[in-house]
Amino acid sequence: MSAALPKAPEATMRVSALHGVGDLRLTERPVPVPGRGEVLVRVAAVGVCGSDTHYYTQGRIGPFVVDRPLVLGHEASGRIVGVGEAVDPRRIGSRVSIEPQRPCRSCTECKAGRYNLCPHMEFFATPPIDGAFAEMVVIEDDFAHDVPDSISDAAAALVEPLxxxxxxxxxxxxxxxxxxxxxxxxxxxxxxxxxxxxxxxxxxxxxxxxxxxxxxxxxxxxxxxxxxxxxxxxxxxxxxxxxxxxxxxxxxxxxxxxxxxxxxxxxxxxxxxxxxxxxxxxxxxxxxxVFRYANTWPLAIRLLAEGRIDLDCLVTGRHGLADAESALTSGSTPRSMKSLVMPQL
Missing domain, CATH: 3.40.50.720 (NAD(P)-binding Rossmann-like Domain)
Structure with a gap:
């Protein structure tokens, strides 16, 4: 966890995209531009979830079908390197855990506080929404949750399964x-x-x-x-x-x-x-x-900061973007718990 200032965003970035069953390719894409109320995050760590593996091996989960290149990964952490309009520029440099969803905020479920049940939800790595097997991602400002330096990049990514x-x-x-x-x-x-x-x-x-x-x-x-x-x-x-x-x-x-x-x-x-x-x-x-979660990140981060939850103990492998396929296939043995993709490796 370096205290150095974050690097400025480049024009393009590497992503690992799923093109079909068992077909994962490392490609270049333009760096996303944060819109109003959004932040640009340089991704530090991404946990591999069973849903990522299922898309890799089956190409679909229920009604969600990979019918175009899809970037996997929704358990992510990183550092803010850019902000959009109406976001405090002092957030640049903050280490964050990403809550990987974008509810509409105006439907009945959202207004009732059950935004995880929003029928218009856009969720990372759920077709057609790209995920975080990428060097940078954009997320809404209030869904990029600050984490203290006592929490590792790996644990900050695993706030999602927490x-x-x-x-x-x-x-x-x-x-x-x-x-x-x-x-x-x-x-x-x-x-x-x-x-x-x-x-x-x-x-x-x-x-x-x-x-x-x-x-x-x-x-x-x-x-x-x-x-x-x-x-x-x-x-x-x-x-x-x-x-x-x-x-x-x-x-x-x-x-x-x-x-x-x-x-x-x-x-x-x-x-x-x-x-x-x-x-x-x-x-x-x-x-x-249980369908995802709502309003859980503050409590999760507090439990981690207080040392009441240990997520680092789950990490059994770290892989670069070019080796994301190995991360996706690593969970076939009982000895493997949680593999991470580290886009900056």
């Missing part, structure tokens, strides 16, 4: 003394476990099929670990949060929740799943999904 964890725990009503079960000990599951602990949970159970990942979970937030192929229906937890997307894990997790408890679905799996409706009804369980 926000997913915060949103999930808020949906699950996690508080002091809560008992929670999390399915999936991947990066999102580990983050949710840490957030649950920061919110005051007294027991944080996590399940997975990988003993290696369960060991990592025990060292980074979980108080109890379980093999996913072992029964958990006797736990009687207050909340179950699925970070796996696996239908068997979801069904098992629901069976572990006490009456009037909460079930929160975070993981991306099949479009449809068979759920134990009788159990949901008889126990009056509250079932909800």
């Amino acid at each position: 926000s997913v964890g915060i949103w999930a725990c808020q949906k699950a009503c996690i508080g002091a003394g809560s008992r929670v079960l999390i399915a999936g000990a991947g990066p999102v599951g580990i983050i949710i476990a840490q957030v649950a602990g920061a919110f005051g949970a007294s027991e944080v159970h996590i399940s997975d099929l990988s003993d290696e990942r369960l060991g990592f979970a025990r060292a980074h937030g979980a108080t109890h670990t379980h093999r996913a192929d072992s029964p958990v229906d006797d736990l009687g937890v207050d909340a179950f949060i699925d970070a796996s997307g696996a239908e068997p894990a979801i069904r098992a997790g629901i069976s572990a929740v006490r009456p009037a408890g909460s079930v929160v679905l975070v993981g991306l799996g099949a479009d449809e799943a068979v759920l134990p409706v009788n159990l949901l009804q008889n126990r009056e369980l509250v079932l909800t999904g």
